[in-house]
Amino acid sequence: MSGAVDLSALKQPPAGAAPAAAGDHMVTEADFETKVLHRSAQVPVVVVLYSQRSPGSIELVQLLERLVGEAGGAWDLAAVEAESNMRIAQAFGVQGIPTVIAVAGGQPLADFQGTQPEAQVSQWLAAVVQAVEGKLEGDPAAPQEERADPRFAAAEALLEQGDLAGAESAYESIVTQEPGNTEAKAALRQVKFLGRAQELPESAIATSDADPSNVAAALDAADVELFQQQPEAAFDRLIGLVARTAGDERTAVRIRLLELFELFDQAEPFVVAARRKLATALY
Structure with missing residues (x-):
């Protein structure tokens, strides 16, 4: 048995009685x-x-x-x-x-x-x-004397002040300097999404439901659902639209879906399930 043990998706333990042993x-x-x-x-x-x-x-x-x-x-x-x-x-x-x-x-x-x-x-x-024997070096979770990256500190300070545009610019600067910086890329994706989603009215969902063929309305509704912590609903909305569209419209919806997937850990069960649904809708 080898390979990393990835339990990043574990958030809350399921309810259950205490074991009879242990x-x-x-x-x-x-x-x-x-x-x-x-x-x-x-x-x-x-x-x-x-x-x-x-x-x-x-x-x-x-x-x-x-x-x-x-x-x-x-x-x-x-x-x-x-x-x-x-x-x-x-x-x-x-x-x-x-x-x-x-x-x-x-x-x-x-x-x-x-x-x-x-x-x-x-x-x-x-x-x-x-x-x-002699190969274990201590707990990696123990406090380390690491100096915080001032670029990230500045971006986070802007976020705390509600300056999403400034934070986005700060993260973009880090990515430009370090194209391989995955932490900065992830933060940039999150900030861009927040900046877009928080400007949308909650009525965007009802608007899309009233006109399911309206691609722009569906993209807005999916953003609102995701902002409201309903990722499955957002994904299902756009996957359904992928199945009903073609050409440039289908491409636009697929690209937005992939962008939304990237906001989450790719091992999350609901992301894995949505990717499978998307593949079915496409092929």
Whole structure:
């Protein structure tokens, strides 16, 4: 198992009863970043994904709890109830329960699936600890003495003052100086959208609904819906228009959709779903 663990889409943990196992080592989506990703910069963290409905997986959790208590801090344990934290399981690409993954430096290092004898688990843990010995450098979330980029500070100050035009100009200047600066590009996209959307009346949605073939009205309505934190509605409106238009009109709508997608993390489920719908509408 390799590659970054991307949990950027996790915002709120799903509701659910507390697991029947795990004790102090229980981890959910809400504290995964702190207890696993950050902690794994100091010692390897063994993540066990289990189910309350699987006695065998609960026994494995209990075995790992005993072993971590005997490990003297050489590694840490994170017990995740998979059914209550599906996005963690999906991030790791888990195929079966229980699954155990060793995370070091924020990255999956090794894994195994299914219950195992204690001797084999102990041998696996020893190999994990040995593999990272002397290679972990500390918590990347710890405060760093970094000097803030004064260009970004100036742009953010303009934003706080409500000067969107000034902030847009400041971010454009950074992008001109550093075409590869992804942070400045993302900020510029956001500011441009805000500057456009906040000037639109809420009635833009009703106007578009009254005349679904009006491309300009649909673009305005989608901006308002996105400004009102209804991205799915905005995307669906424009995807429907893509399916009904052709030529320059279709191109204009498609370009606006792609611009709106770029305002979000591309791994967000609603962005992924909208991109699939767009592909269907186009082809």
